[in-house]
Amino acid sequence: xxxxxPVGRLAAHLxxxxxxxxxxxxxxxxxxxxxxxxxFPTIGFAPLYIPVICxxxxxxxxxxxxxxxxLTAILAVVPAFHIAVLSPHLxxxxxxxxxxxxxxxxxxxxxxxxxxDREVFHAHRDRMTGTLNKEVFHGRCATAIKEAGRARQPLLxxxxxxxxxxxxxxxxxxxxxxxxxxxxxxxASSIIRREDLIGRIGGDEFALLVRVPSIxxxxxxxxxxxxxxxAVLAESRHPxxxxxxxxxISPHAPRDAGELMHAADLAMYRAKQTGxxxxxxxxxxxxxxxxxxxxxxxxxxxxx
Numbered sequence: 001x002x003x004x005x006p007v008g009r010l011a012a013h014l015x016x017x018x019x020x021x022x023x024x025x026x027x028x029x030x031x032x033x034x035x036x037x038x039x040f041p042t043i044g045f046a047p048l049y050i051p052v053i054c055x056x057x058x059x060x061x062x063x064x065x066x067x068x069x070x071l072t073a074i075l076a077v078v079p080a081f082h083i084a085v086l087s088p089h090l091x092x093x094x095x096x097x098x099x100x101x102x103x104x105x106x107x108x109x110x111x112x113x114x115x116x117d118r119e120v121f122h123a124h125r126d127r128m129t130g131t132l133n134k135e136v137f138h139g140r141c142a143t144a145i146k147e148a149g150r151a152r153q154p155l156l157x158x159x160x161x162x163x164x165x166x167x168x169x170x171x172x173x174x175x176x177x178x179x180x181x182x183x184x185x186x187x188a189s190s191i192i193r194r195e196d197l198i199g200r201i202g203g204d205e206f207a208l209l210v211r212v213p214s215i216x217x218x219x220x221x222x223x224x225x226x227x228x229x230x231a232v233l234a235e236s237r238h239p240x241x242x243x244x245x246x247x248x249i250s251p252h253a254p255r256d257a258g259e260l261m262h263a264a265d266l267a268m269y270r271a272k273q274t275g276x277x278x279x280x281x282x283x284x285x286x287x288x289x290x291x292x293x294x295x296x297x298x299x300x301x302x303x304x
Contacts (some may be wrong), residue, residue: 022059026052030106034075041079046098049076053102057109059123065072069106073099126200129185130180142257145199152251154215156222157284158208158231159264160244161275165204168238175240177204181303187232187250191225207261215250219281222246226279243268255283260284 009100017025028094029052049072051212077095126135132140141157148155162180169177181204188198188206196210210225212218233240245267247260254260263282271280 017059019060021219022055026056026060029055029077030068030072034078037076041056046076049073049102049126050105053106054109057106058113062110065106065110066103069102070099070226076102080283097296099127108172126185128202131149131185131189131206132197132199134199134201134297137197137201137207138257138261140197141199141207144209145260148211148249148256149251149255152163154212154218154251155249156208156210156212156218156225157247157249157260157264158210158222158225158244159201159208159268160208160226160242161202161206161268161272162197163243165240169197169238174240180233180236180238180240183236184229184233185233188229190245191228191232207264214249215283216250218246218248222248222279222281230277241260243276245271246279246281247284248281 001095020232029089030049032044033048033052052072053065053069056068060068074095076098077091087120124132126133133138145155145157162184165177165180168180181200185198185200185206188208192198192208192210196208198208200208201207210221211222222244225246226242229244233242245264247267250259261286267280267282271278274280
């Protein structure tokens, strides 16, 4: 959704609010409208419940949205009970119409929200692998690195390249290459945690940003990650190996995501240029972002 349009700006604003703040706004708005409707029943403030319903459906979800729709529908017809000229049948009809109208509005907004979420998801994903695309990965990576610095959380930034991937395309065709990419992306995504990041940043290049317990344990974590990713690739019908550059980012390391990505990229090229099927590990807080360790994976039989 275009964030420059009024609707886009409103959606972005709602996205930035916590659930607690959305609930507070919904309850405050509902109470204010109900109070005004009770004191001035002849004016008719009930239509003002519609923005409240829309906000609840968009910011809280389907179940909460329907609940707010039913609640506001009941509140909207409360003044009718004080009008003596209305028969019970007319009151019941008014209640039914109000509930049906508000529930229909809620269902419409919930449908829009699901479509919006689906479009946002696909806009952020690489069509081939389902991982984050390059632009979104860079943006989320920069945000996560800054947040980790404030939280004093060490990170591991990884860039890896599939070794001799072009040979698969040349020998087996692009369908085989696509299968390798999808198999790797699915396996890698199952290894990392939900809060970690994985993205496809090139033809056969991927990047990961994962949390590590400490910098001291980071080297072993990186080696284990390379071994597990290599095992994923070995299980493919067209097995290849991978060269991996891993950069340990301590809480007091520089926060420039572009420079950190470049350093991890250089580490990956060092691993590739010195034999492939290896992991080169560096630290972001070292002068020149130099390497601190290198591990060459044991070649697997039958892997090019």
